[in-house]
Amino acid sequence: MIKQRVKKIQKALQRRNLDAVLITEPHNRRYLSGYTATDHGIQETTGVLLIPKKGKPWLLTDSRFVLQAEEEAQGFTVELYKKGLYALLKKLLPALNVRRLGFESHYFLHSSAGKLEEMAEKIKVELVPLLDLVERMRMIKTEEEIQQIKKSVLLNEQVFQSVHKTLAPGMTELEIALALEQTMRKMGAEGPSFETIVAFGSNAAKPHAVPTNRVLQDGEIVLVDMGLVLQGYCSDMTRTFVVGKPKKKFIQRLRVVRKAQLAGIKAIRAGALCRQVDQAARKVIADAGYGDFFGHSLGHGVGLAVHESPGLGPRNRKKLQAGMIVTIEPGIYLPNWGGIRLENMAVVREEDCEVLNQDTTGLDL
Amino acid sequence: MIKQRVKKIQKALQRRNLDAVLITEPHNRRYLSGYTATDHGIQETTGVLLIPKKGKPWLLTDSRFVLQAEEEAQGFTVELYKKGLYALLKKLLPALNVRRLGFESHYFLHSSAGKLEEMAEKIKVELVPLLDLVERMRMIKTEEEIQQIKKSVLLNEQVFQSVHKTLAPGMTELEIALALEQTMRKMGAEGPSFETIVAFGSNAAKPHAVPTNRVLQDGEIVLVDMGLVLQGYCSDMTRTFVVGKPKKKFIQRLRVVRKAQLAGIKAIRAGALCRQVDQAARKVIADAGYGDFFGHSLGHGVGLAVHESPGLGPRNRKKLQAGMIVTIEPGIYLPNWGGIRLENMAVVREEDCEVLNQDTTGLDL
Incomplete structure (x- = not known):
């Protein structure tokens, strides 16, 4: 090779x-x-x-x-x-x-x-x-590389699930981030592919929040953005959920983000422009009235680097090609209230795309 | 500030x-x-x-x-x-x-x-x-910064000691590295200041070995190079020791490295040239017949970055100044046999230097 x-x-x-x-x-x-x-x-x-x-x-x-x-x-x-x-x-x-x-x-x-x-x-x-x-x-992955990345994605989900089960009010952001990174290594990853993000409540309004000693309250938002490196290849996934009973507003906004993610996924195929995919998801968020609260790009390529080409941003006129692997990660961030982001990875195929994630925690409330 | x-x-x-x-x-x-x-x-x-x-x-x-x-x-x-x-x-x-x-x-x-x-x-x-x-x-630290770095050094030693106590044949390099990094975070560090090195036996012949699944044998060399970040400030320390009964050759070579370290420390004061300090330590290793097996510089500055100026290398003609903080880390690396490195940190003072480490594990066998 x-x-x-x-x-x-x-x-x-x-x-x-x-x-x-x-x-x-x-x-x-x-x-x-x-x-x-x-x-x-x-x-x-x-x-x-x-x-x-x-x-x-x-x-x-x-x-x-x-x-x-x-x-x-x-x-x-x-x-x-x-x-x-x-x-x-x-x-x-x-x-x-x-x-x-x-x-x-x-x-x-x-x-x-x-x-x-x-x-x-x-x-x-x-x-x-x-x-x-x-x-x-x-940028263009061979099927062998796609298999490697699939393994990385699946291991990342297993790590998430094993820690997700243990979550309870009283835990801190830092504690959970640490547990995730420890579990990654125990389960065979080389390490995290970036610094794990765990953010509660209003901290989740920072798209790149740094875990703190903040203590989880019942019913609060938890945003987890995590990835690992397995034999060189990266994964990257975000889940936003509530420990306890979610508020109506949360469910409503989560649905907007999920709808945006699905619209993005639907727009992915070889030949589509990167910005068209971004636009497809962004429109859903804008139509729901949250256009000003989604400041970053929809996604990015993943491979040996956790952030690589192509970028799915509003200004990228390049065309997607079969074999590319990208994230689809729309979000809504409201200062004081909190934030919601959902992130999956997918391989671009000739006619559509293949989502690599199996985990559905919090995706469809 | x-x-x-x-x-x-x-x-x-x-x-x-x-x-x-x-x-x-x-x-x-x-x-x-x-x-x-x-x-x-x-x-x-x-x-x-x-x-x-x-x-x-x-x-x-x-x-x-x-x-x-x-x-x-x-x-x-x-x-x-x-x-x-x-x-x-x-x-x-x-x-x-x-x-x-x-x-x-x-x-x-x-x-x-x-x-x-x-x-x-x-x-x-x-x-x-x-x-x-x-x-x-x-490069020149205030007394306030020196206090911060001292705390980082002391915490790093506490982490080392708490893991050192638990070491036993049968453990892997990766397991120990993981335990060290977990303990750092549990004890309040932001994280490691670089990827922790744990190397057994012949692996220790690589100055920057990456921890593997190699299993520790009784009487084998263990080289640990570790550092952490505490409120932004880094520490960096290397210990080489044996779990079990050390061989004579190991003790003899460890003494050469320790002697070289002490010679380096003795040469540090404001006004000394960086390369003079390197030379003072290097001469001890060369005189003992290991000159060809010490390929890297004697040390480097430490502060917000774990590697910063000044470099204590054989070609650096710059003068040390009071308030600089440097590592003193001579080593001997013999392919197949293994390696020994000892690393402490010190503040440059007007007339001499102040060693920041308290830990002496394995320093004087």
Whole structure:
């Protein structure tokens, strides 16, 4: 699988008249090499791929990661940069006859690009900024990847259900978030795919609430947005429900959000514009009078990264393609009152889409 | 405290003839505003600060974070960017009379810089890349910050000790790492400051080993590198020990590493060069014949970020200053055999340094 991916990138390099590409984005690196090390932010990389248009690809890293790189990156030549990446490239690029080098403009710091340019000028290498060479490939999932993501979604639901059963007034947001993340790991996930959101009552009015010591009251809204990583692949799901007896207003608004979600799902098929899908869901919320209280996009792609292309936003004119996996997550957020968001994942198919979630907790009250 | 920090930055702007600065680095943002939201990588910011050389500073964010920003960033004007950051800046910069704008070159993507430049050109704003405007301030800790970091270090040790007591053959690396991270959160930490490392036997030969399902054998090496975040401030500590009876070779090598650590600690004082401190420790390891097996730097700064300036590396000619906090973490890594690393934290003082750790588990066998 990895071998085919590298070959596909090499073909793309040949088409673009590039002699090699430097891969710095960590998900792209894992996708193309199988090397799983995670970076400590963009300023501390655990390695960079150098893929020439032909022949064996390279993984450049430092002494802390060389053993792991050799174990994981099959088919790659692992090379140590003792005096830094640019000093190594200065030797390696001429040896590989590289005259035009692509780099990932969307994952390269402005300050690092300065160093790269300085080095490239000395050895007369032309730099070509790229924006989505690998992302474009990653966006379309193979059936094998879709199966991986399905497993991730199902495990995420199992984790949710096992914790959902235990919820009771008196628990705190932080406690529940912690229980969810612990259960993820116990059940075999690499970890959460993002910081788990658990928000009660008015806290749920913040779409990205951070769990606090707030104590759950009987009848209060609970919004849980959670995802996990399983063998590299992410899941992402939001449920909003009430512990105790829900108020009428809650049920009414929940139905609006669910209706919006179903309208979004119905609009998904290969060839549909991303913004059309967003619009289909947004219209339901606007028609119900909550248009001003749904500020974010309807959804986003999911794969090795929990947020990737395509974005289902009101301004994205791109077309959906079969094999893309997206979230559908409309919401209503009312300061002081609270918020409701429902999020499922679906694979885009030629004629429609396939929803990956089985869990229906709180979806249809 | 925050107010004073903003004033200090404003003075620095005036000195550099800048009308404003854009703060994108998340720790810098928290340091200057009190806003605690965490970004989902550099490609998904939860907000940007715009600090003019005079007057009220701004926090620019999107609809998901506006409530949290208003709660936390006291003294800031919170402004929503509905059509993206650059569209908002295009209006805001002329209104604030900004002609020269600084930005954080070391935390600005090459592709985003392209958009910033395009916008700036249209409104005739000159861009000035900065490298460490805020980091330079953050590097020197106030006594108040030192107290915060001490609390973080002590809590980290308590977590380690409470899990250390329970260790026994048959446990896995992953199990122990999980127990450590759960205990951190239970005892009040925001979370780990980096992914906890637990490595047994030969796995410990990887300085940045990832915990696996490997089962602990009696008499095997255990390397634990762990840190937590407490009210924003990080700790970082490494212990290497044996569960059961240690072999002679282990004790002998542990003593070499401990001796190297003590030599490093002894070399720390205001005015010492970073590389001198590295050299003091490195010499002990080299003299014992392990020079080729200590590939990384001796240490790094710690504060709001777990890795920050100054780096105690063999090539850093900068001088230590009182109030800096650094790690001292020499190691020996022998493929197949395993590895030993010991890491403590210390505050640089005028005449010497103050070690922040109390825990001595495994330090002096």
